[in-house]
Amino acid sequence: MESNYHTLKRTDNQLLVITHLSQLLTYVTGFGGLLAPLIIWATQKDQVDSMDTHGKAILNFQLSVLIYSLLSIPLILVFGLGIVTLILIGILAFVMPIINAIKASNGELPSYPLSINFIS
Template identity: 55%
Template sequence: MDYVTGFGGLLVPLIIWFASKDKIQGMDQHGRSIINFQLSLLLYIVISIPAILLLGLGLLGFLSVALIGFIVPIVNAVKAVNGEPPSYFMTIRFI
């Protein structure tokens, strides 16, 4: 979703999580995980920008963030449907 809307990938889950974390069972855990994942991806992108000057390592960072940002949410959506707990790769726990 970030590829199309930019910060919408962070704002939309944040709004949905605030609105329904107490109403839907498991929403609090999945919502926190999604917000932490999106914030982690944003941090990795910010770190990759100056790393472009270091032999192009930032480009590798951008590519890995793009792949992780595309694949991991799909895997965790399937887990959420099956009632399994989320597991986001390389996520820093902010909240």
């Protein structure tokens, strides 16, 4: 008989919380908010229950934030509109990981607004 050992995933809400909060490394290092969750997701998606769903949501959000930020730069020349959008993106990119970390600790699925679905 074949064992189902390899298909069993462990529940680890703490790691899901850490994965969401690791996005805040962007405010410390400038780039860690994409790298850290990517590494955690890539190494743990097959071992931790819901990691694949949470990791994809985080990566889609981080890539969306990057694109929205790049698109805002030329808008700075248009009446400073880009500055306003960069501030809003910065607030969203700070608040949403915290909200979704709380959701993850409660066993809920993440929801990131304005995310483009790059990884499905």
